[in-house]
Each structure stands twice: as C-alpha cells, then as structure tokens.
Amino acid sequence: MRGTNLRAARGRLRGWGGVTGMAVACAVTAAFTLLPLAHGGGSLGGQDTGRAVTSAVPATAEACTDPEASLPASSADGPTIQKIRERGKLIAGVDQNSFRWGYRDPETRTLEGFDIDLVRALAKDILGDADAVIFRAIPTNQRIAALEHDRVDVVVRTMTINCGRLEQVSFSTAYFQAGQQVLAAKESDITGYDRSLAGKRVCSAEGSTAYEALKKESFGAVFEDEHEDTDQDPDLLTVPNQLDCLVRLQLGEVDAVVTDNALAAGQAAQDPAVELKGDKPFTTEYYGVAAKLGADDLVARVNHVLEDYRRGGADSPWMRSYREWLEAGLPGIEGPPQPKYRSN
Amino acid sequence: MTYPPNADPQRERAPDRPGVPVTVPAQRGGVRSVAAERLRAAATTEPGRLQVIGAVLALLVVAFGAVTALEVSGRASAADDVVTRSQPLSADAADVYRSLADADTMAASGFLAGAEEPRDVHEQYETDIKEASRLLVKAAASTDTSSPSGKEITTLNELLPQYTGLVERARANNRQGLPLGGAYLRYANQKMTNELLPAAERLYAAETARLSADSADARRWPFLALGVGVVALAALVWTQRRTYRRTNRVFNHGLLAATAAAAVVLLWLAVGHTVARAELHGAMVHGQESLDVLNKARINSLKARANENLTLVARGAVLTADGTQDRYETDYGTGMKALDAQLRSAGKLAGDDSPGSEPVARAVTGVAEWQERHRAARSTDDQGDYDGALKQIIGPEDSTGESFARVDEALRQALAHEQGEFTTAARSGRGALGGLPAGAAVLAVLGAVAAIAGINRRLSEYR
Numbered sequence: 001m002r003g004t005n006l007r008a009a010r011g012r013l014r015g016w017g018g019v020t021g022m023a024v025a026c027a028v029t030a031a032f033t034l035l036p037l038a039h040g041g042g043s044l045g046g047q048d049t050g051r052a053v054t055s056a057v058p059a060t061a062e063a064c065t066d067p068e069a070s071l072p073a074s075s076a077d078g079p080t081i082q083k084i085r086e087r088g089k090l091i092a093g094v095d096q097n098s099f100r101w102g103y104r105d106p107e108t109r110t111l112e113g114f115d116i117d118l119v120r121a122l123a124k125d126i127l128g129d130a131d132a133v134i135f136r137a138i139p140t141n142q143r144i145a146a147l148e149h150d151r152v153d154v155v156v157r158t159m160t161i162n163c164g165r166l167e168q169v170s171f172s173t174a175y176f177q178a179g180q181q182v183l184a185a186k187e188s189d190i191t192g193y194d195r196s197l198a199g200k201r202v203c204s205a206e207g208s209t210a211y212e213a214l215k216k217e218s219f220g221a222v223f224e225d226e227h228e229d230t231d232q233d234p235d236l237l238t239v240p241n242q243l244d245c246l247v248r249l250q251l252g253e254v255d256a257v258v259t260d261n262a263l264a265a266g267q268a269a270q271d272p273a274v275e276l277k278g279d280k281p282f283t284t285e286y287y288g289v290a291a292k293l294g295a296d297d298l299v300a301r302v303n304h305v306l307e308d309y310r311r312g313g314a315d316s317p318w319m320r321s322y323r324e325w326l327e328a329g330l331p332g333i334e335g336p337p338q339p340k341y342r343s344n
Numbered sequence: 345m346t347y348p349p350n351a352d353p354q355r356e357r358a359p360d361r362p363g364v365p366v367t368v369p370a371q372r373g374g375v376r377s378v379a380a381e382r383l384r385a386a387a388t389t390e391p392g393r394l395q396v397i398g399a400v401l402a403l404l405v406v407a408f409g410a411v412t413a414l415e416v417s418g419r420a421s422a423a424d425d426v427v428t429r430s431q432p433l434s435a436d437a438a439d440v441y442r443s444l445a446d447a448d449t450m451a452a453s454g455f456l457a458g459a460e461e462p463r464d465v466h467e468q469y470e471t472d473i474k475e476a477s478r479l480l481v482k483a484a485a486s487t488d489t490s491s492p493s494g495k496e497i498t499t500l501n502e503l504l505p506q507y508t509g510l511v512e513r514a515r516a517n518n519r520q521g522l523p524l525g526g527a528y529l530r531y532a533n534q535k536m537t538n539e540l541l542p543a544a545e546r547l548y549a550a551e552t553a554r555l556s557a558d559s560a561d562a563r564r565w566p567f568l569a570l571g572v573g574v575v576a577l578a579a580l581v582w583t584q585r586r587t588y589r590r591t592n593r594v595f596n597h598g599l600l601a602a603t604a605a606a607a608v609v610l611l612w613l614a615v616g617h618t619v620a621r622a623e624l625h626g627a628m629v630h631g632q633e634s635l636d637v638l639n640k641a642r643i644n645s646l647k648a649r650a651n652e653n654l655t656l657v658a659r660g661a662v663l664t665a666d667g668t669q670d671r672y673e674t675d676y677g678t679g680m681k682a683l684d685a686q687l688r689s690a691g692k693l694a695g696d697d698s699p700g701s702e703p704v705a706r707a708v709t710g711v712a713e714w715q716e717r718h719r720a721a722r723s724t725d726d727q728g729d730y731d732g733a734l735k736q737i738i739g740p741e742d743s744t745g746e747s748f749a750r751v752d753e754a755l756r757q758a759l760a761h762e763q764g765e766f767t768t769a770a771r772s773g774r775g776a777l778g779g780l781p782a783g784a785a786v787l788a789v790l791g792a793v794a795a796i797a798g799i800n801r802r803l804s805e806y807r
Contacts (some may be wrong), residue, residue, distance in 0.1 A: 096730060097659040099523045104659075106458050107521050109731060137730045139660015141668060151727065201370040207663075235534060240662040240671065250513075268520045 008128055013050060018226055031115055064163035068286050070173040073304040074124075078297020084153055089134050092119040093152035096137040097243075100267035100325040101158050104137070111135050115156045117321040118175060118289070118309065122154065125305045144168050147292045154291050154302065158262060161288040169287035170295060172302040173339035175309070175318075179281020180210050181261040187225040187248070190256050192278025198223040201247035202257040206238045209283065210258040220258075262287070265329030276330070286337060303339065310336045346638040355377045391806045397583055398799030401541065402792040404576040405606055409788015412573065413781040415566035419617065423624060430555040431632070431766065435488060437548040438639040439481045440500070444544050445646035447472035448536040451511045452653035453745070455529050456738050459519045462485035464648070473508060480504075493554075498545040503540050507532055518532075526657045534653055537647070538625065552636065561626050562710035562773070565614065574612040580606060580795065587802060598798020604651055605791030609784045616780050623773030631766025634693045638762060640753040641707070648679030649748045652718060656725070657735055673722070683711060690758065701763050707754035714747035 056283045077085075086091055094115055095102035107187040120130040143159060146152045147169050160178075162172045182197070184190040190197060193213075198220035205211040212222045225237050236253060239245055245257040246267045257264070260283045268274055290308075291298045307318045318336045326333070386392030388422035450469035454461035480500055487494045510532035518525030580603040587596055655672040662671045687708050717736060721744060726731035738745050 090794060095659075097526070097661045104730065105521050106525075108520060109458075137659060137729065139663075139670060141663050142660065142726070197449070215524055234538070240530075241527065241660070243523060244531065246524060247527045247531050266523075270517070270524045334703075338687075 003098075006144070031192045041175075065341065067161050067163050067166050067171070069289070069342045070171055070288070070303055071203060071300045072341045073097050073173075073307050073339075074297075074300035075304045076300070077295065078295075078300075080291070080295040080298040081126060081301055084298075088127065090123045090126060090154070091120070091134045091152045093136050093138040093146045093155040093157060094119060095157045095205065098158060098241075098263065100269055101262070101266060102156070103266075109135075110332070112325075114176075114321050114325040115158065117317075117325070119154070119156050121309055121317060122156075122289075122302060122305050124309070125149060126301065143290070145291060150292070152297060153295075153298065154289050157287050158260075158287055159236060160285045160288050161223045162285075165290070168293060169290040170293050170299045171290055172299055173306055173341070174286030174337045175306055176262060176287040178260050178262040178285050178287060179338040180223050180258055180283040181215055181264055181281040182256050182277040183245075183249075183267060183274055184256040186276050187273075188255065188277075190277055191298055193219070193282045194278070195219050197256065199251070203237055203239060203248050203254040204244065205242045205259065206240060208242065208259070209285070210242075210260070211238060213283065214258060223258075239273065243267065246274070250276065260285075262326070265269055265326050268329035275335070303341075306339065310339070345792055348604065362647060375662050384550075391803055394799055397586075398803075401579055401602065401795040401799070404572070405602060405752070405788050405791040405795055408569070408572045408606060409609060409791070412566070412569040412609060412784035412788070416617070416777055416784065417568045417781040419551050419562050419564070419566065419620070420774065420777040421551050423620060423770070423777060425558045426555065426562055426624065427770045427774050428625070429486070430551065430558045431770065433483060434470050434548065434551040434555045434632075435635075435763065436479045436483055437544070437551040438635070439642055440476050440547050441541070441544040442639070442646065443472040443476040443479070444504075445538050445643050445650070447476065448533055449646050449650040449653065451532065452529065452650050452657060453512070453738055454631065455514060455518055456656055456734065457651055459521065461515070462607060462618065469511075470587065473504070476500075477504065483551075491550075493550040495546055496543045496550065499543045499545070500540060503535065503543070507540060510535060512795060526659070527662075529657055530654060532652060532663050532727065536650075541647075542642075548639070552632075555632065556571060556628070559624050559770075563624050565621075567618060569613055570610070573606065573613065576606050577603065577610060583799075588669070591802075593689060596798045596801060598794045598796070598801055600798070601794035602791040602798060603786045605794065609680035609787045609791075612780060612783060616776050620773045620776035623769050624775060626771060627766045628683075630693070631762055631769055632698075634762040635759060635766060636688050637690045637693060638704075638755055638759045641683055641690060642752065644671040644679045644683040644686060645711075645748065645751050647757065649745075650674050651676040651679060652737060652744060654747075655722075656730075656734060659730070676718070680711070687711065696756070697765075700758065700765070703758035703761065704752045707751050707758065708743050710747050710751035711755055714744050717742070717744045 041079050049325065066311075079146075090218040094111060096104040096111055098115075100112065101113040102111060103113050104111050104197075116135075119133055119135070122131040123133045136146070136152050138152065138155070138157070139276075143157060144165070145153055158178075159165075159171075161174060165171070180193070182190060182193050190200060197218070201222050202214060202218070202221040202223040204214055204223060211223070214221065223237050225234050235244075238249065242257075242259045242263050245254065245259060249257055250271065257267070258279070259267070261276055264276055268276065289302045291302065313319070313335070316336075322333060356638060385395055386602060403781060443444060447469050450465050454465040457465065480497055484497045484501075487497060489495075510528055514525045514528035514532060516525070517523075517528060531709045541631055543683050559753065584596060584599050584603070587599070588594060654678065655670060658670070658672055660670060663669065664671045664674050691701060691704045691708065721733045721736035736743055740746070768801070
C-alpha cells in the first residue's frame with residue numbers, strides 16, 4: 001500500500017514537472033525550493049542534497065529520447081553510498097535462473113554469471129571487498145518494487161534500459177548490448193530473421209519484444225497459439241519464459257526460437273545442437289544497472305565502476321567476464337558498448 | 345396331498361357336470377367355441393367358479409413370487425455392483441487421480457532437493473507412476489473402450505509416458521546443473537495439470553456417476569412386485585370371505601396358508617427393500633459423498649504442494665498473464681482456498697462421527713499451519729534468501745513440507761475411514777436383499793399349492 005501511494009505521489013509530481021518542464025529546468029531557484037519539498041514528502045526522506053536534486057531535474061523533465069544516457073561517472077560519496085558503507089554490505093537484486101548471467105548452480109548453491117561478476121566489481125569498488133555482497137534473488141516482476149521498497153541497493157539482472165522504466169528507476173550507462181535474434185538447430189535450414197522462417201513454427205515468450213517483433217513481421221512463420229491469451233492457451237508457441245522455448249525446440253514441437261541474444265547465449269550453452277542464426281540481432285537494446293530513482297550518487301558511482309570495468313581492451317574485466325560466461329554461446333563480441341552520458 | 349391329484353381331472357370333468365349343455369360344436373365354431381362354451385359353463389356353476397378362482401389365485405401368487413424374485417434380483421445385482429464393481433472402480437479412478445497428482449508433487453520436491461534426489465522421494469514418485477499404470481490397466485479391463493471412461497483411460501495411457509519422459513529429461517538436465525531442467529519440470533507439470541489431471545478427473549467423475557446410477561437402481565422401489573403382492577393378498581382375502589359367507593366356515597387351511605405365504609413375501613419384500621434402501625442411501629450420503637469431498641480435498645492439497653514447490657523451481661521466472669504475480673504462487677493460493685472449502689464441507693459431512701471428524705479436524709489444523717509457514721517462507725524468499733526459503737519449504741523440520749505431510753496423512757486416514765463406512769453400509773444394504781429372490785420363489789410356489797389345495801377342499805364337497 002505504502003509503495004503505491006508513493007508511486008502515485010511521484011507520478012503526480014512528474015506530470016506536473018512535465019508540463020512546466022522547461023521552466024523548471026531554467027529556473028534553478030524554483031528547482032531548489034519546490035523539488036526538495038516534494039521529495040521530502042516522498043520516499044527519499046532527509047537524504048536529499050542539493051547535488052542530487054539539481055542533477056535529477058533533467059531526468060524527469062525532458063521527453064525521453066535517449067534513455068541510455070546516464071549521469072556522468074563520479075566516485076564522490078553521497079548519502080546512498082554512505083548508507084551502504086555503514087551497512088558494510090552491498091545488497092544486489094539478481095536473477096538466479098538465467099544461465100551464464102545470474103544462475104544458482106544446483107550443485108554448489110552459489111550464484112554465478114556475467115551479472116554476478118559485475119555486482120562483485122561494484123562491491124569491490126565501494127566497499128573494498130568483492131564478497132561484501134548480499135545477493136537477493138528477485139523475480140522479474142519484483143525488480144522495480146524491490147528498489148522502491150529499499151529491499152536492494154541495485155538491480156543487476158539483464159534489465160533493459162527503456163523510457164518507461166526510467167520513470168520508476170535510474171539506470172547506469174549500458175553495460176551490455178543485446179538484441180533479438182533467431183535460435184535454431186545447427187542442422188536447420190533457417191538462416192535468420194528472414195524468409196527462411198516461412199511456414200516454420202516459431203516460439204517466443206509471452207509479451208516479449210520477440211513476440212511483438214513477430215507480430216509486426218513474421219515472414220510467414222506460425223508463432224501464435226490457438227486461443228492465445230485465454231485459459232485454453234496451450235502455451236506451445238508462446239510460452240511463459242524464454243527458456244521454455246528451448247524445451248519445445250528440443251522436443252521438436254517448434255522449429256525456431258526468437259529471443260534476446262544474450263539469453264539465447266545461455267540457451268545455446270545448454271544445448272550444443274543449437275546456435276544463433278543470422279549475423280547480428282535485428283533489434284538493439286541495452287542492459288543497465290538499476291538503482292532507486294534519485295540515488296544519483298550511487299548511479300554515478302556505478303558508472304565510475306563501469307568505466308574501469310570496460311577499460312583495458314581485450315584484457316578488461318568486462319572482456320574476461322565475457323569470455324568466461326558468454327563467448328561460447330555468443331561469440332564475436334569485441335568489447336562493451338560505449339557509455340553515453342547526459343550532456344547538461 | 346389327497347386333493348391335488350384330483351385337480352386336473354376335476355377341471356376336465358367340469359364341463360360334463362349335469363346341467364351343462366354339451367352342445368355339438370357349430371360348423372364354423374370349431375375348438376374355440378367349445379372352449380367358450382366350457383368357460384361359460386364354468387362361470388355359471390359354483391364348482392366351475394371355484395375352479396376359476398383357484399386357478400386365478402394360484403396364478404396371482406406365483407406371479408407375485410416371480411415378479412418379486414425378478415425385481416429383487418435386479419436390485420440385488422445393482423447393490424452387488426455398487427459393492428463389488430462400481431465403488432471399487434470409482435475408488436480406483438480416485439487413486440489414479442491421486443497417484444498422478446502425487447507423482448507430480450514428488451517430482452517437484454525431488455527436483456528442489458538438488459542434483460541428487462532424496463531416495464524416499466524418488467521411490468514415492470516411482471510407486472505413484474506404477475500405481476497409476478497398474479490401476480489404468482485394471483480399469484481398462486472392466487471398461488468398454490468406446491465408452492467415455494474408456495476414452496479417458498486411452499488418453500491417460502498415451503500421456504503418462506510423455507509425462508515421465510519430461511520428468512526424466514528434467515532430472516538429467518538438473519543433474520548437470522542446467523536451468524533447462526527446471527523448464528522441463530515446469531513443462532511436465534503443465535502436461536500434468538492441463539492434460540493428465542483433467543482426464544483423470546473426468547474418469548473419476550464418470551466412474552462416480554456410474555456408482556450413483558447403480559446405487560439409484562438398487563434403491564428403486566419394486567413397485568410391480570409390491571402391486572402384484574397386494575392384489576394377490578386382496579384376492580386371497582376376498583376368496584376366504586366368499587367361502588365364509590357361503591359355508592359359514594371360518595378357516596380354510598389351504599387358503600390360510602397361501603395368505604400367510606403371500607403376506608410373508610410381501611412383508612419381507614417391503615422391509616428388506618426399505619432396509620436395503622436406507623443402508624445404500626446411507627452409504628452414498630455418509631460414505632460416498634464424504635469420499636468424494638475428501639478425494640478432491642486431497643488432490644487439491646497435492647496440487648497446492650506441487651505449485652508451492654514450483655514457485656521455488658521457477659524462481660520467479662513465470663508470471664501470471666497480467667505480469668504482476670508469480671503464477672505458481674497464485675495457483676497455490678487457489679488450491680489452498682479450494683482445499684479449505686472442501687475440508688469445511690468434509691467436516692460438516694462427518695458431523696459427530698468422531699472417528700470420521702477427528703482426522704478432518706487434524707487436516708484443518710495442518711492446513712492452517714501450512715499456510716502460516718508458507719507465508720513465512722514466501723517472505724524469506726522475497727527477501728532474496730533463497731536457501732532459507734528452500735529450507736522452510738522442503739526442510740525436514742518446521743517446513744511446509746512437514747505440514748503438508750501431516751495434512752496428507754490426516755486425509756488418508758479420513759478417506760480410509762469413510763471407505764470403511766461406505767463398504768459396511770453398502771454390504772449390509774446388499775445383505776438385506778440376500779435370500780429374498782429365492783425365498784419369494786419358494787414361498788410363492790408353496791402358497792400357490794396351498795391355495796389350490798384350499799379350493800380343492802371346497803370342490804370335493806360337490807362330488
């Protein structure tokens with residue numbers, strides 16, 4: 001209950017901010033007097049500082065045209081960093097079901113993957129100890145709520161940066177570039193997201209970007225179940241989770257899968273008989289580290305860590321982690337995406 | 345024994361009695377007109393009338409016996425079907441249903457425990473699958489393949505190997521530490537929930553409907569037998585009244601014996617059937633209805649348990665259609681709600697019968713404890729402490745698994761008790777009709793003989 005009230009309050013603030021956006025951006029005085037008041041009544045309590053407020057203005061005010069642009073990197077301490085320091089542990093919301101990204105090995109019971117490595121790098125930088133992390137496995141639908149309710153400091157969980165989410169959370173610079181791609185058996189005559197899909201049964205996750213893409217252009221592929229979105233939906237071609245597509249593919253119930261290539265890499269790693277088809281993904285999306293809206297000191301710090309993480313060419317921590325977890329299923333990546341920063 | 349041998353010659357002689365005009369058959373009348381003449385003659389003289397009355401009485405009594413024997417053997421065989429065929433089939437169908445649901449629950453529990461499944465969980469899974477296959481073969485043997493039940497059995501026989509195949513793939517992947525195992529397990533669960541269990545449920549419903557039909561057949565009043573019985577008795581009474589009026593003799597031993605025989609059969613029929621009816625009705629109301637509710641409750645508890653396990657297997661990766669809730673958690677809630685309602689009605693059905701209500705009450709307590717522990721486990725998981733939540737769900741102590749086992753055991757006992765109640769009541773219902781068909785036949789023959797003897801006694805007075 002409390003969470004929805006807060007969100008509503010913030011939404012109201014933002015709507016108001018949108019209308020008078022330019023005015024607020026220009027009139028620094030107004031920003032200094034009005035916003036702290038509004039935030040004070042919101043979720044951030046007394047943590048706000050002038051710095052946080054001023055830099056929060058552009059994020060809320062302008063129309064979202066470049067969602068990947070984040071705050072400039074900075075290693076300066078702020079109230080959020082302070083809190084983490086006092087606690088002595090970074091609390092990270094991660095996936096435990098995404099092979100090669102964030103996955104709990106049933107044998108060792110520990111979490112591992114590309115996302116997990118990044119979390120450890122954050123802990124190492126902020127707290128000086130890569131193991132000073134409390135991992136909280138959070139389901140997909142809890143990613144934003146976990147941040148809003150302060151259950152986690154950051155979410156590192158193959159989370160795509162987009163405008164809709166920017167209204168609820170803050171994102172770091174992009175740490176991975178992904179995109180939709182076709183996955184099929186190595187033997188298959190399917191060559192990618194093209195005419196070779198005609199007449200084939202193609203699997204995608206319900207409500208996913210892949211499904212939307214197929215809806216727009218399916219190249220004659222069969223990709224919708226009978227009784228789609230009803231109780232009789234047999235969940236054969238559109239499935240609850242992308243991994244379910246690999247199950248259908250292995251059972252011969254579908255001929256190809258359209259999914260995020262980053263996740264597809266995890267699928268290919270579990271089945272040597274399948275591979276990504278086509279040269280590159282047919283969409284572009286970026287993964288970012290999410291933090292609570294307004295935790296700008298933390299976002300700037302994460303960006304700072306990412307700078308170091310990317311640095312070093314083929315021997316950068318990023319590339320080392322890539323080679324360990326992702327290269328097998330997702331070969332050919334030569335480096336991380338270039339960060340974009342807000343210009344103001 | 346002196347009279348009966350005379351019976352036939354007498355009837356033969358009747359037309360020759362003085363005063364009976366023995367007309368030469370008309371040219372066109374032939375045999376038929378001769379018979380008509382004889383009948384007319386019989387109706388106009390007292391001995392003739394007596395002969396007709398005797399014949400009618402004997403016929404009525406024999407008919408009463410025959411109809412009684414026939415109708416009651418129909419009822420008795422329906423009652424026998426209830427006890428020996430349809431109830432066991434319904435119970436078997438319930439067992440198929442339960443075994444399948446249990447197998448699915450065990451598959452999920454074993455999976456959660458890690459690469460190496462606990463031996464007892466694995467064995468329970470194997471037992472469930474074996475039990476389901478065995479019962480399906482048994483049910484197929486006593487079911488017509490083209491009947492609705494037969495079709496469900498075929499469906500189940502086709503789907504079961506598919507299901508076990510998926511579970512094996514889930515195991516193989518899980519052993520290698522691949523998350524694909526979880527996806528296979530969820531697919532297996534989907535097959536079970538969307539295809540196998542509904543088919544098993546339809547089979548159970550069909551068998552239970554057959555049981556209800558057999559029981560209703562056994563309980564139908566034997567109206568024809570009762571009607572003929574009343575008519576026969578009335579005819580006997582009327583004959584004796586007539587005799588009394590004409591001869592002033594109060595008793596005719598033969599007729600009295602016939603009356604007694606008919607009355608005994610009628611009373612036996614009425615009382616026997618009433619008792620059988622009451623017992624069978626009791627078996628249905630107290631036994632079968634409780635069994636039905638308890639069976640459904642047990643299956644819901646199994647489904648809820650499977651969903652609870654799958655919440656951890658899916659690890660938040662599967663959401664409801666609107667994307668706001670965890671699907672398995674939602675299904676768990678639905679199952680628990682149904683379980684709650686069914687336990688309440690089972691409690692009501694068990695009433696004051698303490699051996700019946702005690703396990704139900706234990707199940708209710710178990711469910712409350714289960715729900716409480718589930719909430720705790722859920723909040724642990726939501727905090728991100730997966731291992732902690734796992735302990736609270738499948739751990740050996742203070743876990744929801746322990747509560748579930750308690751509920752399952754209580755329901756098993758309640759079911760065993762109600763099954764006993766049903767069988768006892770249905771057996772005694774069937775027993776109430778035992779011997780009645782044979783008894784009715786013997787008594788009716790004796791009664792008919794006695795009636796004829798009684799009439800002959802009167803007839804001899806005219807010689």
